[in-house]
Amino acid sequence: MDxxxxxxxxxxxxxxxxFKLPHEQASGIKQLVVNKFKGKKGYEVQTVLNDMxxxxxxxxxxxxxxxxxxxxxxxxxxxxxxxxxxxxxxxINGSLTPxxxxxxxxxxxxxxxxxxxxxxxxxxxxxxxxxxxxxDIVDFAELEKFMDQKLKNYSSGMQVRxxxxxxxxxxxxxxxxxxxxxxxxxxxxxxxxxxxxxxKKEKKTVILVTHDMGxxxxxxxxxxxxxxxxxxxxxxxxKVAQAYQKxxxxxxxxxxxxxxxxxxxxxxxxxxGQELKVTVTKDTVTLKSTYLVNEAIDAPVFGFNIYNxxxxxxxxxxxxxxxxxxxxxxxxxxxTLTWEFPNVFAADTYSISxxxxxxxxxxxxxxxxxAAYFIVEREGNTAxxxxxxxxxxxxxxx
Amino acid sequence: MKLSNVFSRRNRILLRxxxxxxxxxxxxxxxxxxxxxxxxxxxxxxxxxxVFGLLVKLGSIEHYAVYLLLGIVLWTFxxxxxxxxxxxxxxxxxxxxxxxxxKYIIVLSTTISALINLTLNLIIVAVLMIFNxxxxxxxxxxxxxxxxxxxxxxxxxxxxxSALNVRYRDTSHIWEIIMQAAFYATPIIYPLAIVxxxxxxxxxxxxxxPVAQAIQDARYVLIxxxxxxxxxLYNNDYFEIIPIAITIIVFVGGALxxxxxxxxxxxxI
Numbered sequence: 307m308d309x310x311x312x313x314x315x316x317x318x319x320x321x322x323x324x325f326k327l328p329h330e331q332a333s334g335i336k337q338l339v340v341n342k343f344k345g346k347k348g349y350e351v352q353t354v355l356n357d358m359x360x361x362x363x364x365x366x367x368x369x370x371x372x373x374x375x376x377x378x379x380x381x382x383x384x385x386x387x388x389x390x391x392x393x394x395x396x397x398i399n400g401s402l403t404p405x406x407x408x409x410x411x412x413x414x415x416x417x418x419x420x421x422x423x424x425x426x427x428x429x430x431x432x433x434x435x436x437x438x439x440x441x442d443i444v445d446f447a448e449l450e451k452f453m454d455q456k457l458k459n460y461s462s463g464m465q466v467r468x469x470x471x472x473x474x475x476x477x478x479x480x481x482x483x484x485x486x487x488x489x490x491x492x493x494x495x496x497x498x499x500x501x502x503x504x505x506k507k508e509k510k511t512v513i514l515v516t517h518d519m520g521x522x523x524x525x526x527x528x529x530x531x532x533x534x535x536x537x538x539x540x541x542x543x544x545k546v547a548q549a550y551q552k553x554x555x556x557x558x559x560x561x562x563x564x565x566x567x568x569x570x571x572x573x574x575x576x577x578x579g580q581e582l583k584v585t586v587t588k589d590t591v592t593l594k595s596t597y598l599v600n601e602a603i604d605a606p607v608f609g610f611n612i613y614n615x616x617x618x619x620x621x622x623x624x625x626x627x628x629x630x631x632x633x634x635x636x637x638x639x640x641x642t643l644t645w646e647f648p649n650v651f652a653a654d655t656y657s658i659s660x661x662x663x664x665x666x667x668x669x670x671x672x673x674x675x676x677a678a679y680f681i682v683e684r685e686g687n688t689a690x691x692x693x694x695x696x697x698x699x700x701x702x703x704x
Numbered sequence: 705m706k707l708s709n710v711f712s713r714r715n716r717i718l719l720r721x722x723x724x725x726x727x728x729x730x731x732x733x734x735x736x737x738x739x740x741x742x743x744x745x746x747x748x749x750x751x752x753x754x755v756f757g758l759l760v761k762l763g764s765i766e767h768y769a770v771y772l773l774l775g776i777v778l779w780t781f782x783x784x785x786x787x788x789x790x791x792x793x794x795x796x797x798x799x800x801x802x803x804x805x806x807k808y809i810i811v812l813s814t815t816i817s818a819l820i821n822l823t824l825n826l827i828i829v830a831v832l833m834i835f836n837x838x839x840x841x842x843x844x845x846x847x848x849x850x851x852x853x854x855x856x857x858x859x860x861x862x863x864x865x866s867a868l869n870v871r872y873r874d875t876s877h878i879w880e881i882i883m884q885a886a887f888y889a890t891p892i893i894y895p896l897a898i899v900x901x902x903x904x905x906x907x908x909x910x911x912x913x914p915v916a917q918a919i920q921d922a923r924y925v926l927i928x929x930x931x932x933x934x935x936x937l938y939n940n941d942y943f944e945i946i947p948i949a950i951t952i953i954v955f956v957g958g959a960l961x962x963x964x965x966x967x968x969x970x971x972x973i
Contacts, residue, residue: 325971383970390967404828410802413725415732420725427721429715430804 307671314373314399315480315511316362316385319393319460323355323380334604354380356535357394364399365509367529369522370530371550373676374649377535382406384516385482386657400479400702407484409469414458418449418468425472439475446470466494474501481505501525519547519654521614524689544653544687551615551681573672576601579660582678586649591680592651593645595660597672599635607667608643611659614691620656621647652693653684715806722813727820734873741821742828745780749773756893763895766928767836770829774927775892777825778851778919782858783883785818789862790869790876797973807966808959811866815859820850833927835962850918857914860955863962870965870972888915888961896932908937914954915945 325351354377362368372378383389385396386404411428412421422443427434442452447467457465502525505512516522520544522529529546531539531553539549581596592608609624623645625632635641659675684693731737753772756762765771793800793807797827800807833840869875890913891899897906911934913916923931934944 383801388801388970404803406802411799412727415729416725420728424721424725427717428805430717432713432717433720590868 313364314361314397315366316399316513317363317395317397317401318360319395319397321355321381321384322392323384323389323393324351324353324392326350327352329519351379354535355384358532358535358537359394360537360540361531362511362513363566364511367506367510367512367514367525367527369393369526369546370513370515370532370572371517371519371522372532373517373553376533378515379484381532381534382482382484385513398480401430402479402480402482403476404482405473405476405484405633406482408466408473412457412469414464417456418460422453422468422472425469429472430478431475443468443471443475446474454613463491463494470494470497470501480511480513481521482513483515483572485514485518500605508527516617519550520614520689522547523687532611540549547618548653548683551653566570570675571673573661573670576603577606577635577641577662577671579662579672579674579677582660584658584678584680586680586682589649591647591649593658594642596640596642597662599637599639599641601666602634602636603671604634605665606635606662606671607665608632608641608660608662609663610645613657613659614651615655618691620691623647624661626665648694649682650692650694651682652688652690653682655679655681715809719809719816722769722809723816723820726813730817733890738824739799742824744827745773745777745825748780749776752776752893755918758906762893763897765895765897765930767833767838770832770836770838771895771923771927771931772802772893773832774923775919777822777829778854778922779887779890779892779915779955781822781851782824782854782915783887784884785815785855785858786861786865786879787876788814788818789859790865790879791837792862793866793969794869794873794973797969800970800973807969808962809862811962813860815855815862818858819855830939838927840926844880846925850880850922853918853948854915856955857918857951860958862958863956864958867962867965867969870969886913886915891920891932896920896937900932900937904937907932911937912946912950914951915967917944 328349341434346667356411358381370381380389382404383406384391384396386402388404388405406674409421409425411424411554413424416424419440422440423433423436426439427433431439444453447464447470449464449468452460453466460468465470499521502512502521506525512525514521514526526543528541529543530537531546531550533553539546575601577597579595580598581594584594585594595608595610597608607625609622609626611619612621625643632641657676658677658678658680659673660677661670661673663670711959731740734740736743749772753769757768757772770903789811792810796810799810836897847862865875865879889910891910896907896910899910911920911932919934920931935941
């Protein structure tokens with residue numbers, strides 16, 4: 307226990323970690339002998355975390371953000387005590403429960419009830435304690451009728467519900483939550499976010515590892531962003547969230563236009579979107595989409611959708627709704643549409659999909675997801691989806 | 705790791721739950737279920753008895769059937785504890801990557817499962833002893849000591865092998881071969897007297913194996929004074945210390961090797 311500073315829940319000092327990545331087939335005896343003989347190592351050393359130091363105060367909701375491969379998961383596993391540091395130290399005052407995955411130890415061959423007790427034991431609860439909580443857990447998971455069935459007969463949603471209901475019973479001093487917690491349907495996500503809110507109100511020390519800047523903005527008091535095994539930003543949530551989005555955006559603008567995969571683009575190809583220009587000002591967003599006609603077509607429909615970083619469809623525009631009549635088109639013709647709408651969006655990164663289809667909306671010529679991105683930056687903080695200018699017109703006291 | 709932590713509350717809870725799970729899952733989906741843990745050594749015994757007790761008579765030992773069964777039951781326990789223990793860490797790799805807890809609990813839980821099976825099997829031995837009219841003397845009270853010796857020896861090996869198996873999966877194949885050889889190098893089906901006739905020294909060496917010594921001693925205290933033990937073969941009681949010393953060395957060595965490697969299980973599995 308660190309008695310010098312009773313205020314800190316977690317102290318990480320000069321933490322470094324490297325992994326040996328074995329070359330393919332380096333584990334065979336032949337290769338072992340050959341490598342010894344040639345003086346080769348048979349593995350590569352990769353530095354995953356590099357001299358990392360930070361402190362988490364008691365009662366803080368602390369965010370750790372970073373892209374895939376930034377060292378985020380390794381840091382998470384080291385905080386959880388699963389990996390040991392090469393150099394440096396992690397001090398945790400009190401007990402820590404990690405949720406790297408829901409339902410750790412769940413076995414498909416055991417019944418729901420048996421799994422509750424097994425998972426509970428891994429979280430440190432005795433059989434007696436679990437018996438006391440059991441009804442609560444089952445109630446919350448809404449699985450009364452299924453508890454004596456084997457877990458393999460549960461739907462994945464039911465499994466997650468059961469696991470989550472046990473997880474929220476954990477009562478350690480520090481909770482370490484991975485973003486995988488936020489899987490499942492909308493109703494389950496609601497429950498998750500309610501749980502986060504409850505933790506925040508109770509002034510629990512929570513470490514949240516996530517990609518979701520919305521969640522970071524809403525719950526975290528402070529955050530760090532890591533990239534290539536180092537802390538690149540640390541401190542206020544808004545600053546870190548913006549740095550993350552900027553990193554994401556730099557990445558996008560730096561990658562040359564690749565041939566998009568099937569998920570991203572589909573359609574019969576009679577018309578294809580060719581160019582999309584986005585202009586964002588404080589008040590308006592302007593889209594200029596250019597299409598190339600490959601085959602003669604009668605009066606097509608053009609449209610677009612806007613999604614936020616959580617994939618929520620925020621805005622849908624098309625020529626039918628706007629009652630714009632298009633004319634019949636010949637091959638090789640080009641069409642350019644200019645759309646404009648008020649910029650009411652909250653700070654985030656948005657993706658745009660452009661599409662075109664026939665007038666009865668049965669045949670899609672082209673649907674192009676993530677045809678372009680744009681970023682909205684704002685002063686001040688909101689967890690909401692839109693952030694239009696707002697004034698308090700009047701305050702009346704009576 | 706402090707010794708007082710070995711059986712802390714949290715670890716006890718976990719151990720208990722893992723043993724129960726192990727037991728529930730072992731014969732999952734089989735119609736006979738737990739009966740298999742009794743049936744398997746019984747069938748092995750039946751085969752061995754027909755071949756070596758009736759067809760090829762290997763010496764003459766009183767109560768040979770019970771003598772044979774006790775040997776097989778104790779050997780099965782040793783084999784089960786080491787085999788299951790060896791594969792336990794790799795088998796639970798999924799768990800080790802998700803949550804941090806003392807790794808030895810996994811090995812401990814599988815060896816305890818083997819111990820539970822042994823207890824069940826010993827009930828069958830007791831029944832057969834009554835049928836055979838074996839007189840049970842006061843020395844039978846020493847049996848738990850010999851079981852403890854085999855257990856510690858097996859646990860030490862299981863700790864060592866399970867850690868080695870994380871690094872080299874060849875371990876399980878090599879161990880399979882070693883166990884085949886060890887089965888015949890241990891006086892389980894044949895009376896040790898046969899070896900003594902050929903070479904007194906070879907018999908003496910065979911008995912230094914803790915499993916062989918423990919089995920012979922267990923037979924001696926439980927079934928027949930004809931069972932050859934270290935005091936009878938060496939004419940000196942003190943040689944009994946050697947297998948006990950081997951047991952302690954293997955146990956401590958295995959535990960230390962395991963402890964040194966366990967920190968990196970999660971990343972190496």
